[in-house]
Amino acid sequence: MRVPIAWLREFVDLPDDPQAVADRLAMLGFPVAEIERRPAITGVVCGRIRTLEKHPNADRLQVAGVDVGGERPLTIATAATNVAVGQTIAVATIGARLPALTIEPRKMRGIASEGMMCSAEELALPADWFEDGILQLDADLPVGRDIVGHFGLAEAVLDVEVTSNRADAMSMLGIARELAGALGSALRTPLAANPGSAADRPQALSVTLASPDCRRFVAQRFDGVRVTTAPAWMRIRLALAGQRPIDSLVDVSNYVMLEVGQPLHFYDADRIDLAHLEVRDARDGERLITLDGIDRTLTPRALVIADPHGARCIAGVMGGSDSEVGPTTASILLEAANFNGARVRRTATDLGLRSEASSRHEKALAPALTDLGAARAAALLVAQGATAQAPVAFGAAVEPPRPIALALHDVARILGIALAPARIAGHLEAVGCAVTLGEDRLAATPPPWRTDLHDAADLIEEVGRMEGYDAIAPVLPSVPAHAISSAEFRLENDLAYGLRALGYREIITHSLHGTRLFDATMRAGLVPSHTAVEVRNPLSEDQRFLRHALGPGVIEYLARLPQPLRVFEIGHVFALDEGTIDESNVLLFGFSAKPLDEPDWRDSHFLRLKGDAQELIRSLCGVRTEASADARNGLHPGKCAVLLHEGHEVATLGMVDPRLAKAFDAALPIYLANVYLDALPEYRLPRYVAPSRYPSTYRDLALVVALDVTAGAIEAAIARSLGERCTGVRVFDEYRGAQVGEGVKSIAVRVTLQRFDATITDDEADAAVAHVLAELRERFGAVIRE
């Protein structure tokens, strides 16, 4: 909200420095986003045009005699065309400083000009918002009056943020009231007396409140209205507050809204049925052409003000064009109403119509504000020459606020500062409460405008706010023991640091995807294995789906970069499963790498990935895992494995399907491992086994086997056959080619043998190995390579 400090000064005395005002507001809970400092303007006074003649030497110039309160009128030449004798205008006298120039004596076609008549733009007001040519001031302004001071043209404008609970502060009066309370200064409230007298009893004015969502409706008729340009002081204030001046009626309603916070609506009284007005739900399909010219079809969600001919206004949001006030309007009906904020907000959102008015109606405006709003508008309209009938209020009488009880010790219990009861009471009085102080408690009756004060907690906040949060000393709490576990977070963190140790870089990618990633998957000929969760209201198409896996995002990330990279991400994935959303936390790690010069039956990248995955799980969970060939969507069918722990799948890994990689334009092969965090076993404490005191021996075997015999199967068979004498078995090489022949391969395996009770002899080792070889021959047809 733009708040001209000059406007605030009408209601409260303030420090000169706008920064001081802004700081004070910030510490009251109204942060100032910006202090807009106005350009320095000096030497501009009010003048009245006494004479006006054509310039003797120039067709397009006129020479005016302008009374600025001096001994004689100033002679001023002007090219403006909107000047006339009797006008009151702003005169920049010799020596005046304007934003763009300094006024000096000068000759205009032979005539010495003693100043300049100012346009709005020359006074740093938005040129588009005011008349072309010379700015027209109000006739009652005394000549010679300093214009800059009078209109507050040089005073800063604050951009104040008002939190949604403080409907009462969405006005100049509201902000001034806060400052007055905090500074201990008097608040000069605008007159609340309505000039419409009870004697002028309006004929046949009736509003039926058919919906509980309209709590109060003040209606007031004005006759003798003339739609013209509003007075300069009002237009300038509106402009400084960021509100474009429109005409004398619209400006009054905007002015009152900005000044006291009550939005108003004016109807052309001759174009609605005043005797049969009604506030009701819109009928389904009911239509209304709103002020913006749009023909709108309404639903019963909207609240409307209607007469027997139909809806005339969408309550709190926008009026209808049929009853709009215009140049021919002579009589108007003022509406100052209080609606259910949620209802207004819903309607405004439904219609996509947010306005200054609806943004106030949406909040908890005080019902009593309707009367003040009507009174202020009436005063301004009467000043413009209208005659006011008496205001008529419909709806229940405004209920006086109820007192709130506060146990005094709760102030210290919550805020952590001990304040004397009188000080607590004083703070509450400063925000307008009526306080009755008792022995250990008090009762505070909030002022009518503070609709946000409901219970003791609200009062404690007010006390804290007025005392200032700075007054509360920071202390460290001593946290009592509790049994809440951090295990899940710790595991995730340990995984991250484990992967870091293995040389992987953590990345974060988007959880929301567009169809692009799905399209890529489809292009690769892969049918997605999950039903994606769809976002109902994405801001853009690339936020339409929740990721069902980390893979696509990581592949996209790796594909974007030309160099080989090792990365990981830990994050949630989502899938739709029979109408419910499954959410799980997963870890994905892997790398892009340059292809190696290897035979097609070997892939060291795959082995590295597998090694890293096993090591990670080993170091975190203390358990070993076994790899088993598998097939997974998105992974190369011949380079894909699951890692099992006691038969349970804890990870899948492999090379990304080259077709998928290509669909993402990846230049390098990609290898990924997916670890299911929810499936990882708890850390298992290892049991120590003391090594044998006797030396071990080993035998390297080169076995020729069929191609489908796996290294894992050979290792397992050897280990099982040797039993506890075998303290190590590990395949360390594989060879295929002419030297072993077609359809077979040679597997080299080192077997380590050791006894715990004696030194194993060569003969014993040889015998054991011979026994193993016999078994391998029988099971796999394995023969020793010659």
Add this chain to the structure above:
Amino acid sequence: MNDLDRQLTELQERFGAAVAAAPSAQALDDARVAFLGRNGEVTSVRRSIGTLPPEARPAAGKRINLAVEAMERMLGDAQVRLEARAFETELAQVVDVTYPGIEPPVGTIHPVRRITEQASAYFARHGFAVVVGPEVEPDYYTFDALNIPSDHPAREGFDSFWLTDSLLLRPHTSPMQIRTMQQHRPPVAIIAPGKCYRRDAVDARHLFQFHQIEGLLVAEGVHFGHLKGMLSGLCRELFGPEQQVRFRPSFFPFTEPSAEVDTTCPRCHGHLQRCGMCGGSGWIELGGAGMVHPNVLREVEYDPDVYSGWAFGVGVERLGLTRYGVDDIRRFINSDPDFLEQLR
């Protein structure tokens, strides 16, 4: 001088020459084998004793032993000399220590986790647990239970991604307050880091996907001063010991009193008119905080007359901007290798 003497003297001389000339331990050993080995020259001489008359044999044996001792001394001296020379050579090697080190595969932790972890460690030291929870939440946990009924204007501030009529991507980590308090009786002391989502247009200061750290302490006797104490400590932890913290009144439906928390600009400390980080105000926003609203405590069946507590929420990427001097918040989610490398 008899034959034996001559023979041994000649042998010793030849052996001396051989060991002196031996360029390596191997050559030295070869000489040892050739002269002193089982089939070496000394053995041949020893065998020749048999041809001597018996009475001359002990003296000859003694004579041979003396020669062997002398030769072994020569061998030992040569070994020492050779070793010294080897060390000399090795010690003469000089490398350029400024030549780039051989880099191991370097892993990095994302700055979001770094900050989360550091904050967690700080709170853990003070007895807080770290809990995590779902990103898809029912509106009950997100709003209703947090004293934000439907149609509350404050819902405006949480422009959320909705998945169904009642499920949404959490726009803040505050649902974890409710989840934790429903699972545990007081005292409760947690922080809850995690991802959040809001329908914000992305720019240098905004992401639609970001991380928050929620904090919650509920116990008997917990007050606003404790909130100030813990958050001041957090700022010093993250930004340095000089850090100041400012609390400004604000409004959140689930806290009362509520506060916006600012910390002194770690770049300019308020001394720079046009600081790129704080805009010259000397303060940067940390997040929102306040005393848990009695309605929230009632919702989880904690007695607000007995228990009190505070909660806060801070944006992790926002902290990161300040902590690392990052110019654009989008860098946190782009995760460019250079960004990760610099902030590792």
